[in-house]
Amino acid sequence: MSKTVLFVASVTKKHIIQFHLPYMKWFKEHGYKVHVCAGDDFEPEEARHIPYCDEYYIVPFYRSPFATQNFRSYKELRKLIEENEYELVHCHTPVAAAIARFAFRNARKKHNTKVLYTAHGFHFYKGAPKISRLYYSVEKAMIRYTDGIITINEEDYLAAKKMCRNKKCDAYKISGIGIDLSRVRNSTRTREDIRDEFGIPHDAFLVMSNSEINENKNVECSITAIAANKGVYMLICGTGKSMDKCRDLVKELGCTDRIIFAGYRYDAKELLHGADAFIFPSYREGLGLAAIEAMGAGLPLIVSDNRGTREYAVNGENAIVCECNNVSQFINAVRLLSSDGELCKKLGRNGYSCADKYGIENSLAEMAEIYGKYVDIPTSETETEVLSGENR
Structure with a gap:
């Protein structure tokens, strides 16, 4: 298995760069190649440079689950899967994560690729409009293609834990994705x-x-x-x-x-x-x-x-x-x-x-513990025990 990890999100500058560079750096320090697949939200005059990234694939994802353009995004991801063999895929943002998890469903069986999804806030929640039922249905359907769901608040953790019940998917809660x-x-x-x-x-x-x-x-x-x-x-x-x-x-x-x-x-x-x-x-x-x-x-x-x-x-x-x-x-x-x-x-x-x-040190230690369950990194290098569905 190639020591390569893929980060997937709807946009690059306002999501990947803003939130995930510490985790990408962590993988680089542990001998991994890091790839990024996300939409291009840079300004025209900006350099398209992502620190700690070995390969950057621009794939436009559309926030609306009804956007027909997302089918083209799915096809782009399928080509990406054919060209690379990933040990781990870490998905973010609802629509991009759903497309990625569905696209990698066969790779999970063929290459034993592990797929994680961080819910930065489920689009279904108490008091949400009726349209949120669609997001719930999609999230529930995607569980079968997911190895672990990471949440950042108690309400979402309980929802993830319920969806993962009797499924081969673990639910976790961490203290946010970390601030410097x-x-x-x-x-x-x-x-x-x-x-x-x-x-x-x-x-x-x-x-x-x-x-x-x-x-x-x-x-x-x-x-x-x-x-x-x-x-x-x-x-x-x-x-x-x-x-x-x-x-x-x-x-x-x-x-x-x-x-x-x-x-x-x-x-x-x-x-x-x-x-x-x-x-x-x-x-x-x-x-x-x-x-x-x-x-x-x-x-x-x-x-x-x-x-x-x-x-x-x-x-x-x-x-x-x-x-x-x-x-x-x-x-x-x-x-x-x-x-x-x-x-x-x-x-x-x-x-x-x-x-x-909520400091980045705490969040990074929590995520290191989670990553250690899915990739070949000695658990002694992780620092913080994460509260999962089984030990909470």
Whole structure:
């Protein structure tokens, strides 16, 4: 068996590079070749370079399970399988993972290829719209082509455990996919120079957000909450399909001087040090790494109550937790934090400590233990016992 591992995801820059480089590096350090198969989301002028990657295959995956173009993606993956023999395939993102698992079904039998899937947040969950039943059906059907499902929150872990029951598939839960706390905490940038870059007064209360700008992230709620609190500023990092809609809302509310769109920022972690609070009103989150990074920088959180944020956000301890559809609660949360410096400090201190659990060192050790069950790496090189369905 070739010592080669394949990482599969819908996009490259905003998923593979953003989340999985530490794991790719780990495989390289253990003598593996690393291949990546993902959609090309680089800007036209950007170099298409992926650290720790030996081969990069550009295959477009479409988020909608109804997109007929995904059949072409499946055919591209089949060609990839014919050209390579993989010991392990690690899939990410729902549609790309489903296509990959189905494409590798014969390779699992012929070459004993092991297939893992990390669910960064199942698209079916308590309170989800009816369309989520389709995602549940697909996930359940794909179990037969999966050796292990890795989840990052308790609700998803219980769902995976149930789907894996009486199947040859293991369910795991890890502490997220890991954040680089040293990078978050050791920024060389100062509060003043960050604010000077964006023209934000040094003494203003600044709320930051960092996410893809789409319907699920509910950025319009954040904008409305800031607009209702005079003198409060907001720095929005990210891009996405709802960008124009959000820009129009800012203009409509007359807040173009206080709400700033910074675009996609590679240095978003550093920019946290210019803010006073972090807002995260998503309808759905698998975990929410951006919020955990903000905690790691010592910022109090204003978050919506969902299965991901419930893993770490405790109302009155390190966050103000609101109902995702209740804009008034977010308005009041911004008002409270912007007027109570002591509360900000308390929530920030508690969040700073809470973030330690989600450091990349912990997540990498947990994943090393899982990888060790499926590839030929001595278990003595792994460090952390993972809680699986059998030993939980």
